Amino acid sequence: MESVTRSLAWAPASGTGLEETTVIIDDGGCVAVGHIVGTDPVPFDVYYRVEVDELWRTRYVCVSETSSSRCVEMRSRGEGRWTSDDGRLLRHLDAAIDVDISATPFSNTLPVRRLGIEVGQSADIVSAYVDVPTMTVTADPQRYTRLLPDVYRYQSLDSDFTRDVVVDEFGFVVEYPGLFSRVPAGVEPV
Template identity: 30%
Template sequence: MRGAVRQVEWVGDDDPERVEAATITLAADRLDALGTSRSTDYVTSWSLETGPDWVTSRLDVAVFGRGFTRRLALARDAHGRWTSEATQEGVGVYHDEELADPGIDARDAADGAFDGALDCDLALCPVTNTMPILRLGANRHEVAETRFVMAWVALPSLAVSRSEQLYSATPYDEEAGHAVVRYSSESRDFTADLTVDPDGIVIDYPQLARRIRTRARP
């Protein structure tokens, strides 16, 4: 995909040892991205593709931890159906807690848990907030509270679950050169005011990550 390229790095707000990095290619109505996340306990690599209107088409994720490896291919087809393929090797325990199986649970798939979901949301990853922000135009305009259904991918398990989220935005601050987007996750009882740049990419995500470096290539 041709488009403007942004290379961005963040450091964890909740965990200063975690470093997130992504190369994002932005076209008029879609994006592709490649990224990594490095912490003291595991390393994650991922690739993301969207179609028109920034709707997720595919997310591939691999997690490499101490004693375990997990992989997930999560896809959304043109009819809005979500499917996953997942593998796991090694121990299924992290910090003395049993990890859920990776992928979409068969019961959730049968119950239509992801009906209406346009986006994936990878845990700890600031990039997956960009799609709903751009779809709403929240990086440029004031936006009333809008509800989305997400296919949320937990780390390090790579289990996929339904997540209902709310986005709204205050007017764009021309002088400061950024917008403030309010994000809420009802399933996790969490709300944060995200500072985003004109491309809809997160600058500061309180309690999660803050940007430390960016580079643009036309």
């Protein structure tokens, strides 16, 4: 497979802020590098890098919040075991294959691509949930159900949060009702 580069942008439903992300996909997997400016619950400015292997299992995550200088950096072999940047085993994330960065809908692409479920099928997963802007990381049980070729129902299994998320043919979010909408890349933040 020849390397494919996509430039993506999302605007939050609140109307203030913007995310721009560059995604590079090749035979070895995918690398996404993004910048998010947001205001909810407080103003934040976040950069992230996510690396996945050829099976779309998350292998590396770095999320840094510039105004507070807080940073999360983690590595995984893609088998549900995570270590911190200093090599400590993060046992509270056992079984998490994917990362879910709260401020970006790019996170939803990871299980959508990795699971490869058919219309009518569901899969339960655990994500390493990175809360922005607090930068805390917790294990988050979730369910993905493919309702239509381009619609996945996301359900949090430890709350009542549910959304039907529309994706494009590559699994990138187009519409995440009440949270994010895709916009043309290169738009200025509001």
